[in-house]
Amino acid sequence: MQPLMITCAMVGAEITREQTPHLPISPEEIAADAEACWKAGAAVVHIHVRDAEGRPTQDPEVFAEAERQIRQRCDVIVQYTTGGAVGTPVERRLAPLLNGPEMATLTTGSVNFGDEIFENPWSTIEALARKMLELDVRPELEIFDFGMVDNALRLIHEGLLRAPYHFDFVLGVPGALSARPEHLVHLVSLLPANSTWQVAAVGRHQLPLTTMAMAMGGHIRVGLEDNIYYSKGVLAKNHELVARAARIAQELGRPLMTPTQARQALGMASGRLG
Ligand code: KMH
Ligand code: ZN
Numbered sequence: 001m002q003p004l005m006i007t008c009a010m011v012g013a014e015i016t017r018e019q020t021p022h023l024p025i026s027p028e029e030i031a032a033d034a035e036a037c038w039k040a041g042a043a044v045v046h047i048h049v050r051d052a053e054g055r056p057t058q059d060p061e062v063f064a065e066a067e068r069q070i071r072q073r074c075d076v077i078v079q080y081t082t083g084g085a086v087g088t089p090v091e092r093r094l095a096p097l098l099n100g101p102e103m104a105t106l107t108t109g110s111v112n113f114g115d116e117i118f119e120n121p122w123s124t125i126e127a128l129a130r131k132m133l134e135l136d137v138r139p140e141l142e143i144f145d146f147g148m149v150d151n152a153l154r155l156i157h158e159g160l161l162r163a164p165y166h167f168d169f170v171l172g173v174p175g176a177l178s179a180r181p182e183h184l185v186h187l188v189s190l191l192p193a194n195s196t197w198q199v200a201a202v203g204r205h206q207l208p209l210t211t212m213a214m215a216m217g218g219h220i221r222v223g224l225e226d227n228i229y230y231s232k233g234v235l236a237k238n239h240e241l242v243a244r245a246a247r248i249a250q251e252l253g254r255p256l257m258t259p260t261q262a263r264q265a266l267g268m269a270s271g272r273l274g
Contacts, residue, residue, distance in 0.1 A: 004254040005219040005262045006138065006170075006213055007044040007198065008247055009035040010238045012055035012225025013085035018142035020228045022237045025050045027062065031069030036239035037194055037223075038076040041246035043262035045070070046079045046105065046140075046221065056085040058092040064099050075259045077268075079103040079140060082128050086116040090124045097131050104132060104140040105168070108155065112175025118144075125151060129160040138268050141167045144176040147189045163194040164267045168221060171209055172202035179205035188216065196265060203225050210245060214252050220245055 010033050015023050024033040027049070034045045049062040067078050080101040084093045084257045097104060106128050110120045132139050139161065141152045169187050172179030179201045188197060198219035201209035206227040210220040223239040230236035230244075246256055257265065 001252065001254045002027055002217055003261060003265075004249045005044065005196075005257040005259040006042045006184065006242055006249075007046055007079070007200075007219070007221040007223075008034075008042040008224035008238050008242050009046040009223035010034065010037065011050065012223075013048050013081070013221060015065070015224055015228060017054060020224065022228075022235060023224055024238070025054050027050045027066040027069050027163065031073055033238050034070045034076055034078075035073040036237075037165070037242045038074040040239040040242040041249075041256045042076060042242045043257045043259045044077040044079050045102070046223070046225070048084070048225070052166065054134050058088055058095055060096045060099050063096040063101070067099070067101065069213065071100045077102055077259050077262055077266075079104050079105065082174075083107055083118065083142065084241055086113050086118050090127060090167075093124075093251050094128060094131055095219070097128075097135055097137055100135055100158065101137055102263075103138040103140060103266070106132065106144050106150040107142040109145065111144040111148075111173065114220050122151070126158075126160065129155050133160060133162065136269065138166070138266055142170055143167055143187065144173055146177065146187065146190070149187065153192065162267070164193045164265075165192065166236070166266055167191060167195060167197040168200055170200045170202070170204065170226075172200075172205040179209050181209075184209065184212060184216075188218070200226050204229070204232075205214045206241075207244075211248055214254055216262065226254040 024030045051057040199213035200221035
């Protein structure tokens, strides 16, 4: 079986400390948690950062500080969000890319997000894709619904993405595509050649859908951004969610990718570190 890449989405923009005491907020906390996730088997950490009050921010300096501290501890791939929080203007979403992260997210369409709208008109998608191409930042294509695959194909057609392409299917967001197994099978069938894919599913869907992805040969994302519970009523720590996924992977015969192997699979230039 092909090696498994585990990403941990540790922070997000929506979860608060009131909901879970295990949410890392400061750069120090994010770095310590990233190391714990890496030790548990994560090859990638997807990060959002927060200001001193715990509110989501796209301040490049806070990203830089979190990344610097992660780098001191381990070689995990640090993937920045460009989604930010619902309503963050595109200039703010773009700003941290100027730090030159190895990898960042790129959502390829608008979607309902509960009672809000995560807005990604074509001009936003294009601006983010162009900046990532220019700065050699590897995009992870965030797919919340079927039409977003079509927009990713348009980016490829317009020469705004470089192969291999990496897709993240985010299933079960209220207002977006539900976390049904048949949706995952159909999404995978739409992908162009030279693609890798992973599943991130929200809340109670995280465990079954990521297990399904592992059995299908795909990759996975776990973490508090998508799901704060280990089991019904029991709050999770990020590294516990990674460790559980690693145990399931072992039972399924899937060795874990190291960050170095993940860089290779994602088509990243090696030696960008430091
Ligand atoms: N917070 C969501 C509105 C991403 O990180 O790229 C968007 C999001 C996606 O979390
Ligand atoms: Zn995110």
